Amino acid sequence: MASSNLQTQLLYPDLESALETGDLEALQELCNTLAAEDLAEMVERLEPRAQAIFFEQVPEDKATEIFELLEINLQKDILNAISNQRVAAIINEMDPDDRTALLESLPQNATRQLLSFLKPRERKQALRLLDFPKDSIGRLMTPDFLAIKQEWTVERVLDFIRRNGEDKETLNDIYVVDDKGRLIDEIGIREFLLSPLDRVTLDIMDRQFTSLPAHHPQEEAIQAFKKYSSRTALPVTDEEGYLLGIVTIDDILHLAEKETTEDIHKLGGVGALEEPYLDAPLMHMVKKRGGWLVVLFVGEMLTATAMSFFEKEISRAVVLALFIPLIISSGGNAGSQAASLIIRAIALGEVRFQDWWTVMRREIFVGLILGCVLGLIGLLRITIFSAFFDTYGAHWFLIALTVYFSLIGVVAWGTLIGSLFPILLKRLGADPAASSAPFVATFIDVTGIVIYFNIALLLLHGKLL
Numbered sequence: 001m002a003s004s005n006l007q008t009q010l011l012y013p014d015l016e017s018a019l020e021t022g023d024l025e026a027l028q029e030l031c032n033t034l035a036a037e038d039l040a041e042m043v044e045r046l047e048p049r050a051q052a053i054f055f056e057q058v059p060e061d062k063a064t065e066i067f068e069l070l071e072i073n074l075q076k077d078i079l080n081a082i083s084n085q086r087v088a089a090i091i092n093e094m095d096p097d098d099r100t101a102l103l104e105s106l107p108q109n110a111t112r113q114l115l116s117f118l119k120p121r122e123r124k125q126a127l128r129l130l131d132f133p134k135d136s137i138g139r140l141m142t143p144d145f146l147a148i149k150q151e152w153t154v155e156r157v158l159d160f161i162r163r164n165g166e167d168k169e170t171l172n173d174i175y176v177v178d179d180k181g182r183l184i185d186e187i188g189i190r191e192f193l194l195s196p197l198d199r200v201t202l203d204i205m206d207r208q209f210t211s212l213p214a215h216h217p218q219e220e221a222i223q224a225f226k227k228y229s230s231r232t233a234l235p236v237t238d239e240e241g242y243l244l245g246i247v248t249i250d251d252i253l254h255l256a257e258k259e260t261t262e263d264i265h266k267l268g269g270v271g272a273l274e275e276p277y278l279d280a281p282l283m284h285m286v287k288k289r290g291g292w293l294v295v296l297f298v299g300e301m302l303t304a305t306a307m308s309f310f311e312k313e314i315s316r317a318v319v320l321a322l323f324i325p326l327i328i329s330s331g332g333n334a335g336s337q338a339a340s341l342i343i344r345a346i347a348l349g350e351v352r353f354q355d356w357w358t359v360m361r362r363e364i365f366v367g368l369i370l371g372c373v374l375g376l377i378g379l380l381r382i383t384i385f386s387a388f389f390d391t392y393g394a395h396w397f398l399i400a401l402t403v404y405f406s407l408i409g410v411v412a413w414g415t416l417i418g419s420l421f422p423i424l425l426k427r428l429g430a431d432p433a434a435s436s437a438p439f440v441a442t443f444i445d446v447t448g449i450v451i452y453f454n455i456a457l458l459l460l461h462g463k464l465l
Helices: 005-021 024-033 036-045 048-057 060-067 072-081 084-093 096-104 108-117 120-130 154-164 189-193 218-227 249-267 282-308 311-316 318-347 353-386 396-427 437-460
Strands: 173-177 183-188 233-237 243-248
Touching: 005 024, 005 036, 005 048, 024 048, 036 060, 048 060, 048 072, 048 084, 060 084, 072 084, 072 096, 084 108, 096 108, 096 120, 096 243, 108 120, 154 189, 173 189, 173 233, 173 243, 183 189, 183 233, 218 233, 218 249, 243 249, 282 437, 311 437, 318 353, 318 396, 318 437, 353 396, 396 437
Parallel strands: none
Antiparallel strands: 173 183, 233 243
């Protein structure tokens, strides 16, 4: 029976007490009272020793159900802490897709050891799924589905479901295959429940179905479930159309969360973390962040190199140096905005490579308008300030115009680069999120310096320069 968060909080001390005293009757009562999701949440809060005792003492079927709900890193810790007998019992009862996710996260020697614990049928199944490329749809699928023949009557189909459906991942859709195992249709269980018992499956079929290619990237599965949002599962086929398995919505939700987390990390210029923030080792955090910081630092050194080419101009008109942070930060901010918007649009399937020309035109106009707005603010600021102070000297108006046109140029350039970088990376097969906001900002810092001083040379030549 489902329980509220309040009930879970109230019963958590009872769980700790039952584990500490070895009260198996109380532990069994808690397992019968609480939903698996609530028990999993409570197990995550236990001390490692208590977690191990929990999975040793609860019934095997309940242990597996709760184990599958835990984060993979916690799953690995628990497997290391419990007996080999209980490890074998749990991984043999796991759903094939959840077991694959666990096995592919382990080192080779650990994977081999767990595979040796599997029964022949489960081992064959696990090896078959692991044989698919990493990050392919095949790694997500489960072979637990129901397939029927088109000549079967509704009565035979319903009898087949009753006899074989207990351990299947979902019964919402029944798949029709030909004599060779090729998928030819999928029919909702509702159609069979509402049809006469003597009706033949062929008469129900419309041969309209959607399938996922097993060797294609997992991101395609996310897009497919977004498109067919009412579906809880989609069939997976090979290149010749043979039905291999199904992918269910729970795996897609988990994958989408993982992909979103990776994109957010990359947007911030951080290597994606595979574990929760508080569980990540200190040196692992340094490694994930340090690499990006070194790359960005080297990039920023190019800014100093670019400025060195305009050393004479800066020495003649020191006032120009006052506006360098203003100019390059505005361009970097504009580029970061554009990059974030396009990366998200690509992730949602709203922008494809063939849309690059449309994106470029839109962003050029957006950048020019934003640059004019910021440039006007900068021009007014210099004008008003010069009315009361002599900071900018006699040529303050030319300096104001330099800042005005520089902001237009740098912001428009930053917006353009920020929008096109992700599209280009996607075309090259790289992750668009790699064109992170810090990376775009660093690139625009360097080019912004060149734009700024070239405009200054044009407008201030013969005056200050």
